[in-house]
Every structure is written in C-alpha cells, then in structure tokens.
Amino acid sequence: SKFEYVRDFEADDTCLPNCWVVTRLDGRNFHRFAEQHGFIKPNDDRALHLMTKCAQTVMQELEDIVMAYGQSDEYSFVFKKKSNWFKRRASKFMTHVVSQFASSYVFYWKDYFKDQPLLYPPGFDGRVVLYPSNQNLKDYLSWRQADCHINNLYNTVFWMLVQRSGLTPVQAQDRLQGTLAGDKNEILFSEFNINYNNEPLIYRKGTVLIWQKVKEVATKRIKLPKETEEKEVEVTRTRSKAVPLHCDIIGDQFWEDYPEILADS
Amino acid sequence: SKFEYVRDFEADDTCLPNCWVVTRLDGRNFHRFAEQHGFIKPNDDRALHLMTKCAQTVMQELEDIVMAYGQSDEYSFVFKKKSNWFKRRASKFMTHVVSQFASSYVFYWKDYFKDQPLLYPPGFDGRVVLYPSNQNLKDYLSWRQADCHINNLYNTVFWMLVQRSGLTPVQAQDRLQGTLAGDKNEILFSEFNINYNNEPLIYRKGTVLIWQKVKEVATKRIKLPKETEEKEVEVTRTRSKAVPLHCDIIGDQFWEDYPEILADS
C-alpha cells in the first residue's frame, strides 16, 4: 500500500559481530514491589528462586545464551559471540529476553509465593551491551557479582541494626555511613555474632546459570514386538539444563572449571 | 571497583528529539500459541480483548503514551513528541512496554480465557521507530490498519472456505491465490451470504486506544465534623482512561474528532 514507506523509518540496530552480547534486565521499581508483596528483608528466598526460574525459562526458550548471572531484581544473559539469532538485532535480543522473563514471572509466581497473591503485573527494563574480549565479559560479570557482594553486606548489617537492635532506618544508615567492608564484618560479628562468610552463598554470590548435561530417567509404557501387553520401562535421556550455581565468578577457578563457556563454537 | 569500566561499553540510544516515538510489539510465534490455546479462527474475541487489556495497562503504567493501536498479536504505542521519559532512551521505551505487556498478558489471562488454562508463558518482540511529522505518524497507523484489513479479509474468506465449504487449507489457499479484495468480498457474499462490511468492526478495524475523561462514581464512608456517625456518600471523580474504539483511523475524520492526540503539550 501507499503507506508501506513508513517501514523505511526503522533503524538498523545490528550488534557488532564477534562480540559477546549481554542483555541485562532489572525489575522496575522493585523497592515498592518488594514492599507490597512482603518480601523478606534483606533477602527473600522465594523472590530469588522465582527470578532464577524465569531466567531458566529465558535460557530454554531463546537461542544462543551460554550463561546467565542474577542477583537482587536483575539478571544478565550472555549470548555467544557468534550468535546470529535474528541477525543480531539488538531490539530482538532485549525485548525477547524481558518479555519472556516478565511473562514467566507471573506464570510461575504462585509456585514460589504460595499464599502471597500477586497484586499487579511487574515491569522490567532491559538493555544490550557488547563486550569484545573474554576479559571484558569476565569483568562485566565480576562487576555484577562485586555489586551483589557490596549491596548484600550492607543490607545484611543494615537490617540487623534495624530488626535486631531496633535502630530506625535513618539511624542505621548514619551508623553505616563511611564504614568499610571490614567495619561491617566487624559489626556483624561483634554485635550479632554473625560470621558474614557463613551467610548463604546465594545471598553473597548471587546465582550463575550454566548449561549442564543431566540424566533424566523417565518411565515409558512400550509394547515390545512379540509381546501382547505393554510394559513399563525406564528410559534414560541426556538433556541440557540451565543449572544454578552460587559460586565465585570473579576468580579464575570458575572459568577453568567451565572452559566451554568461553570456547568458540 | 576496578570492574566499573565495563559500564562505558553501554551505548547511548537516545531517540532524536521532536519525533513521535512509536513502540510496536508482536507476539512471538503466536501461530503456535493460538493453535495450542484453541484460539477461535480467524478471530478470537478473548484473545483480542486480552491484548487490549494489556495495552491499557501499559498506557496506565508508563508515561507519555498518547494513543495505541492493536490488531492480531501486535500493539503499537505512540509516545508524545516531547516525551523525555528516561531521557528518551530507546531501550527503556521498548523493554518497559514489552515487559509490562507480557506480564499483564499472564496476569489477566484467566479473566478472558476462563477455563482455558495458559500452558506456557508467551514472548513478545518489540521495537522503536521514530516519525518526524504528524503525516508520517498517521501513515504509520494507516499502514497497520490497512494491514489489519487485508489480513482479516483474507482470513475471513479462507476460514469460511475451510470451515464451511470443507476445503483443505491448501485448497483454500489455491482458491484465493491472485484474488483481489473485490473477488474476496464476492466469494463471501455469493457463497456464504456474508456482507463483509457487516463483520464486527473490531475484526475489520482493530482497536484504537485513546485517553478519555470518564466520570467515576464511588461510594465513600465519611464522618462529617459535627456528626457522630459515618455516612455513605457518593463521590464523583473525573479520571483519564484508555478507552477502546474500533473506528477508521486512515481518513481525516478520526484526527478531526480527536485533535488533542496530535496537539503539542
């Protein structure tokens, strides 16, 4: 039709080839969302596990994602360098990731939040960032995990001061103003007898999702040629699954343990 | 931290000022989704109304959307020219739109699909397109509505041939190969006694969402100063609501009727 010309206004947003394509999403106004849905402070296991379930769905439904990393209300997905999914269009990467994540969040909500009803549909922002080298990619992931650590240490002490010592949020904030990591560890230990290093790894390290081959045993009813009746047999299949880890990804160990993540293919 | 440098790899994606910012989303693989969820062919009212409910949610939750237009598995949202929402970052526009839409789709599913359970969380793609002039914007919307008309006329005849005349899909396709709009109208009329112009407007024109002031009457319990008991009173408020229309937006009439849509502000 004579209106077709408007198509030409679409700008090309192809991602530079041979770069890692990272898509990060982040919950919109989750401060309020957490408040209204009674998230436990500072870490709500239900919320964290739901986030990871959604990320697994994204990895299974979309193409070419080699790993993911999540913490708090955010998740990052790493598409392989050679990905040619949707011709590397940035808009396709970011919108498919956030929309799949957002619909999954509502879809799986009740499996994690049981009797806490979902009051309204949440939003997420998303973005695409390119990283040319493996070191850049590792530094990106380290940046997110360092952010997880810094926030979690702060939040852990903050909520101890509020929940256990009865400080007001403003008082707790003042108390922590200017303190270093060591100071916060010290407060936790001396005032609350908490060794921060014993806090759950999922809080301190966030969640890494990597592809692992898993054996699945399924029972199938089959009818063998010469027999008249069906029989139940156990069938073992190997399937790739996005498996959560809560380990350090800043050091070299992780990358040595899972060299296939960075390997070209 | 020493990893912060990775932030600098984020590219600026600010939209050119003084242009209409259009975000269009489209259901991912809805051919299959419609099949698996028993969508009525060619038009499923439940699906169409759910789409519109989600679009209304998007308009209410996000800023600066002046109108929206939807048909089939797609919806377009028009942000006002002067919008400075998130500093006009394209990624923020498109990801907030699709994520809010996707989470709403699951959230409101059961209100429209009743006993048809949602089998899996759907995905949507999204994109941002800029239109410098009002004419360009109107032509964009005309393009989508013309697309609605063409597809719907085709689908209406196609499914008549299949459902009523018992043709196979391949036979129906062959029959329609090369036919013009007039031919299709003729088939509908002579073979199925259907006047296409009497088909529901929502199928033929799609759905336009515009902001309308609506009066809301609410009952409130209040206690007047000198009285001892609470009393129920009716309170009338004027509120802006995203209201669906199923009218032509290709001609001038619509734009004359609603001049405020294109008016600067």
Add this chain to the structure above:
Amino acid sequence: SKFEYVRDFEADDTCLPNCWVVTRLDGRNFHRFAEQHGFIKPNDDRALHLMTKCAQTVMQELEDIVMAYGQSDEYSFVFKKKSNWFKRRASKFMTHVVSQFASSYVFYWKDYFKDQPLLYPPGFDGRVVLYPSNQNLKDYLSWRQADCHINNLYNTVFWMLVQRSGLTPVQAQDRLQGTLAGDKNEILFSEFNINYNNEPLIYRKGTVLIWQKVKEVATKRIKLPKETEEKEVEVTRTRSKAVPLHCDIIGDQFWEDYPEILADS
C-alpha cells in the same frame, strides 16, 4: 575471498528519513592556524571569503544541499529533507562535505591569500545532525548566527582594547568579564567612536549561501549554415549559483523572502 566477512562489521548509519540533514564542519585548531598565517584580528576578509568559496564548491559538487551558513572557521550545510544521496548514509554526507571543503581550501588559498603562502594543510572536523521540523532547522541556523553575533561583538571590543588602547589580552579579558551586549556596544561607542551596527554585515551576520538563478552572458564563436565565416555571438544562459548574503536569518523576513528553501520538492 575468505576475508570478505569483515565487510559485515560495517554498521548501517542511515539518517532518519524526512528530517533535515545538517552537516557542520569546523577548522581544526584554527586559533593556531590563524596565528601562523597572519590572519587579521578579529576578522580577516581573505579567510572569510576563502571559506565561502570552499562552501560554494561543496554546494556545486555535492547533491541536494539547499543552503549553507558560515562564520569564523565553520560552515553548516543543509541537505533537503527528501535527499536520498548515498541512501542517506551519515558517513557519506559528512566525509564528502569535509573532504571537498578541505581540498578546496588549499586549492583556492592563493586566490585569496596572494603572497601569504600556505604553510601546512589544514584539517576540519565534521558532523551530521538531524532536524525533524522546519522550526528546528531555523532554530539551528539562528543558534549559529547568534553565536556569530556574540563572538563578533566580543572580539571587536576585545581587539579594540588591545590594538587601540594598548591593553594586554589579559587586561582586555578582565575588562570585559561580566559585561552584557549593551556594555560592549557602549565601550565601542564611547571609547572608540564605533557604532557596532555600522560594522560590516559579513562580520556581524556571517554568510548565507542560497541558490539563485543568474544570467550568464558568454561569447561563442559559431558558424551559421549558409555563411562561410565564423561569427561571434553572445549567448545568455540561466544557471543556478550559490550566492552569498550577509543578512539576518533569525527573524521571519529571510524565510518569507526565500520560501523555496523550506519548500518540499
């Protein structure tokens, strides 16, 4: 060859359709260039006229430029909204403009600077900016002309104070610190008996280049059929030429006088 894949790394930089495409160039380090080539302060007619000659060359050699505006060491070129030159690739616009300008600068140097030799080849930066509406374009040009005015008024007083009153540059700067336009006009008038409004328009307004039809009279030698000898005849041709004006382009008058500049075609 197996290396051809590297072509795919070229990013698409198509300009949004239906926008004015403005390319501005600016002399690289012309502070030093002017110094070394003995430019008269604050305005050197030779330099200004050479700049305009180069801009005319750009307009003649390139396609779709509807006007240009220059002052100091910069020139802006306006490509028409509907231009499809090199498929609207931004890199083509800006590199063709600056390279043609730069080569012309050296080529025509001696026609303007006579006995002042060119000591080294100058550089220019360039950029492309899109303007969706006519008002935006007019405001862009107004911005450049206002900049011309502000700088020229400042420079005129500054160099009077230095050249006539013997102030050092630092003293002149101090003297002008915080003064408004009115104050500067006053200094010029009371101390130097200069009415700024009588200063040459080319300094105060810069240079506008627009296409004008000009009659060219050429003498041609032709041999008429039935005659034996060649005869000289005068031939009059109408040709489009980029003609310089030094008028105000901030007010409406200019745009009313030359409506064809903004007219679509």
Add this chain to the structure above:
Amino acid sequence: SKFEYVRDFEADDTCLPNCWVVTRLDGRNFHRFAEQHGFIKPNDDRALHLMTKCAQTVMQELEDIVMAYGQSDEYSFVFKKKSNWFKRRASKFMTHVVSQFASSYVFYWKDYFKDQPLLYPPGFDGRVVLYPSNQNLKDYLSWRQADCHINNLYNTVFWMLVQRSGLTPVQAQDRLQGTLAGDKNEILFSEFNINYNNEPLIYRKGTVLIWQKVKEVATKRIKLPKETEEKEVEVTRTRSKAVPLHCDIIGDQFWEDYPEILADS
C-alpha cells in the same frame, strides 16, 4: 540563548571501547579524476606516492594511528584499541582523517605531479569500522591487500591487451571474462613475456605504513661557551616516522616482524 536546545539533537556516536577503529577513505569518482589528470595506466607512481605522502601526514597530525594500508585511490588507518582520541567519537575520527588527507592531496600535489596541474579539488569518502579481535583486524587488512592483488593482476593484463595487443577495452574485457588468476598469469607470460611476480611490489602489494624510529642527522650552528665563533655541528636525533613498506601482510611473517603493532599499550 533560547536556540541552544538544538544541540541536543546531536547523536552520540562513541565507538565501542576495546575495538580496533579502522577508518578507510576512498577517492570520489577517481575513474574520472585519473582520466582527466593523465594518470598512467594501470598504475601511476606519482599518484601512488602522493597518496602515501598524504597518509603519512594523516599519521603525523592525528593521534593514535598504529598503521595504515593503501592501494589504488584508498587508504585505511588503524587507530589503536585503547585510543580515547576525541572520546572515540566516530565522526571525529572519519572527518579528521579525510579532511587532513584531502587538504594534503592538494598541498603536496605539485611535489609529485610536477608539470601536470591539478584541475579541480578532489573529494574522498570515509567510514569507520570496528574490529573486536586482532584476527578480525588482520583479516580486514588481508581483505584490502587481496583486493589490491586481484585488481592489479586484472588491470595489468587488461592494459597489456589494450596497449600492446591493440584490443579495444571491450575486447580485452571479453578476453578476460571468466579467467582465473592462473590464466591471467599465463597470458602475461606467454603473450607479453611478463612474469607477474616480477612486477613492482608497490603495485602488487600496495603500501603499508608503520612507525619506525629513524635517525635524523641535522647540521646545527652552535656557539660553545668559551669560544667566540659559531661552529657547525652534526646533531643526531631519533624520531618516529611513518615508513612505507610494500610487503605481504596476509601471512604471519609481517605480524611476527612487527609485534608492536598489535601489542597493547
């Protein structure tokens, strides 16, 4: 002023960090330019050396260029990965390169073309391309050198057929239609007694510019403290210069010989 808002329409065009920034320029319509200036066919040494002189000027005047490669009417400049020149703005890279090159072309013309006057100022296009890995960069340069080889082999035979065998251009073209490299070598050898491998390297390989330390001996007149007269002394300085090579850059040898080109710094 109230017009300043138009600045916000400038789009950010920062190059992705940690990538090689390649700027390639190419003569505009040099088919005609060569014709009109009597370039020798197929290779004009004056033209090639002038191109290289201009490229050297670009390397000396601009920042962060680690090497350049040229052939025919084109030159590519490689900016180092970590370059932060003009904050990595693509428009600054490409316009400074082409404008410096273009002004140098006119400036140095007479040093190479002696009595052949320059008839008009030439234009050049330019573009920026990013390469994330060293291999990509090497493949880019190999692509240009392979292009040089293919064109030069073709042109060498073509012009032999035209100039020596008296074929028309159309006949020569027909003769070469569908021939492989081996066939062309064979024609050269059997018909013109030319061993292509003995053709000048500059034609077959193009020109590589790399930074080399060179010793410069200058005579300076100095007056020693206790002496009364000035004396001439030879002063040796080490300076970095962009030195031309005509070697293969497709194989590994070049990169092994000059490891500093790809080395970070």
